[in-house]
Structures are given as structure tokens and as C-alpha cells.
Amino acid sequence: MNNDLILETISVTKNFFGDKSSGVNNITIFIPKGKITAIVGESGSGKTTLLNLLYGHLQPDHGEVFFKEEQVLSRDNGLQHAHQVMRLVTQNGSDMDAQLSVWDTIAAGLQEEDKSLTIQKVTEVLNMLHIYQLKEQPFGKLSGGEKQRVTIAKALISRPEVLLLDEPFNQVDATYREGLQHDIRYIVKAWGVTVVLVSHDPAEILSMADELIVLKEGEIVENGSPEQLYHSPKLLYTSQILASCSQLTSTQAKVCGIKSRRGVVVIYAEHIKLGVLGNKWLVTQVLFKGFYEELIIEREGVILRVTNHDRGKYPKGTKISININKYFEFGKWEN
Numbered sequence: 001m002n003n004d005l006i007l008e009t010i011s012v013t014k015n016f017f018g019d020k021s022s023g024v025n026n027i028t029i030f031i032p033k034g035k036i037t038a039i040v041g042e043s044g045s046g047k048t049t050l051l052n053l054l055y056g057h058l059q060p061d062h063g064e065v066f067f068k069e070e071q072v073l074s075r076d077n078g079l080q081h082a083h084q085v086m087r088l089v090t091q092n093g094s095d096m097d098a099q100l101s102v103w104d105t106i107a108a109g110l111q112e113e114d115k116s117l118t119i120q121k122v123t124e125v126l127n128m129l130h131i132y133q134l135k136e137q138p139f140g141k142l143s144g145g146e147k148q149r150v151t152i153a154k155a156l157i158s159r160p161e162v163l164l165l166d167e168p169f170n171q172v173d174a175t176y177r178e179g180l181q182h183d184i185r186y187i188v189k190a191w192g193v194t195v196v197l198v199s200h201d202p203a204e205i206l207s208m209a210d211e212l213i214v215l216k217e218g219e220i221v222e223n224g225s226p227e228q229l230y231h232s233p234k235l236l237y238t239s240q241i242l243a244s245c246s247q248l249t250s251t252q253a254k255v256c257g258i259k260s261r262r263g264v265v266v267i268y269a270e271h272i273k274l275g276v277l278g279n280k281w282l283v284t285q286v287l288f289k290g291f292y293e294e295l296i297i298e299r300e301g302v303i304l305r306v307t308n309h310d311r312g313k314y315p316k317g318t319k320i321s322i323n324i325n326k327y328f329e330f331g332k333w334e335n
């Protein structure tokens, strides 16, 4: 294996019902060392299955998983070195002891004999994740977001080589999510930890990941950098996962002044500029998104999502005009 890679799957298949309808099929991926790789895809596309194969929770029906040069076997057959240097954080953190304090919970993630070193390491990770003030609280009394920080702190304290995160921020309030994502990215980069992240959230994927792997029905359909896949998606599916967008037929696209021969037109909300000249579109909804709004606008039965940074300028019921800067076209085989 190339030295820049740390994990690899070679033609891995894992099916749960003996046919291709579940799990993952013939997956070959290379996880680069020290990078954050996000596995994305719709619900049921096989993201968690792939993460469990990398971790050794599941064994493939066919194919092999490697950590460096070592084949990753099932954890049920005893712990290998590969297993010991990987940590998995799942969506619910249900294996935690509710009575144990935050300090003891995190310290349990360390096999350190030296007490002063333990104190130093726990203090460091508590500070880095901004949860030092919670150190005496029992785990069970924390909010969902605080629990998630503690769970990740416990996984990180032993400085694993690989951290596998399965939807790690879904319990975290949207307001705090960005802060936690930033903290995790900072720590893993500072410590050189390789991260494989499973996520649904486009904002999270695009801001955290260095590399993306797109799964659909258990197969890889696209991969590349977030910038590459966001700005030039090869598939309609990828554009819908990564961006807030509107999908139109060629007939609907005509209402927007777009002539399309390929069948499907996708317009990202951020690629539509708003104005008041012409006034042909009606604002039917205004969705609050924090520092910006998303407007739902309509004309002749065609509905578009539009990003608006000028909050409050176009209330529901306003008539507006639009200017589309960029759009994507997809044909039949590019779903």
C-alpha cells in the first residue's frame, strides 16, 4: 500500500439478504492518511455498512479491507493492532455509563498508567473541546450536544490513527454544530488523525471534508474533492446531496429562460440573483437560515429555491425578478 494511504477496501461486498438489494457491492476505496474523507449518500445507500467494514465490526462476503499492510479481520476473533488504533463514534453513544463523570468517562478512553500524564491528557482534550467546565457532571445529565463532545473526546484521547464518525453531529443543536465541526477539524489536523465521516448534512460535508465518496444503492458513483463535486457534479444525485437546489424538467426550465435538450436541469439556490425589475416570480415562503434566508419562489407552477443574503428585503407575497448565473444539465444516464 502507498504510504500516503492508511485504509483500503478491495472489491468489498457485504449483503444482508443474499442479493444486491442491501449493504454494499464491489467497493474499492483508498483512504488518505491525515485527511478527512466523507462518505455521503441517501439513506440506505450503505454508508454505515462501509464504516463497519472498515472498523472490523462486519466482515465482507467478498473482498478485503486493509489497514496499512494488515488485513482487517472481524473484531469477534480477537483484537488486532488495526482494531486498536481505530475508534468508532456512532450516532447515539448508547454504550456510555450514565453515572460516570465526564472526567472519568474520557479517562477510560486511555490506557495510561501514569496518573499525572492522565491528568494532563484529559485536561488537554477537555479544553480543546470546550467542555472543561463539565468535568464533574455525570454523563447521563448532559445535553445531546455535550454528550457528543464527550463521546468524541473519549475517542480522541488515545490519539487514534483513524477516527470513524457515523453522523457525529446529528444530536447537536444547529447553532453549536458549526463550532463542534470546527473544533474537531482543528484537533484532527493538529494531531494528524485520519477521519472517515458519514454524514447527510451538505454544509457539514463541504466544510469538513478533504475528500468525498458518494454512495448510491451500495455502490460508489462519484468521488473527488468537495470543490470538484460541488462545482462540477457528474450526477444529478450528487448535486442533490451537496447543494440546496431545484430540479426542473426541460419544459419547466423554459419558464426560467433555459433551453435544455438533456432532460433535467438543476439550479443551485446560490446561483440565482434577485431583483425587482420584471416582477414575474412570487415569493411563497421565506425560510430562516440564520445569517441568510432561503426563498421559495413560484411562476407558472415552477418552484425555485433561492438564497437571499439581504434578509427581510423580499417578504412572502413580494413579486420579484431573477437572474440565473449558472445551471447544470443531466441526461438520462446521469441520475
Ligand SMILES: Nc1ncnc2c1ncn2[C@@H]1O[C@H](COP(=O)(O)OP(=O)(O)OP(=O)(O)O)[C@@H](O)[C@H]1O
Residues within 6 Å of the ligand: 016, 021, 022, 023, 041, 042, 043, 044, 045, 046, 047, 048, 049, 050
Ligand atoms: N444488520 C443488517 N441487517 C439487515 N440489513 C441491513 C443491516 N445493516 C444494514 N442493512 C441494510 O443495508 C442497506 C444499507 O444500510 P446502511 O445502514 O449501511 O445505510 P446508510 O446509508 O448508513 O443509511 P442511513 O443514512 O439511513 O443510516 C439498507 O437497505 C439496510 O436496511
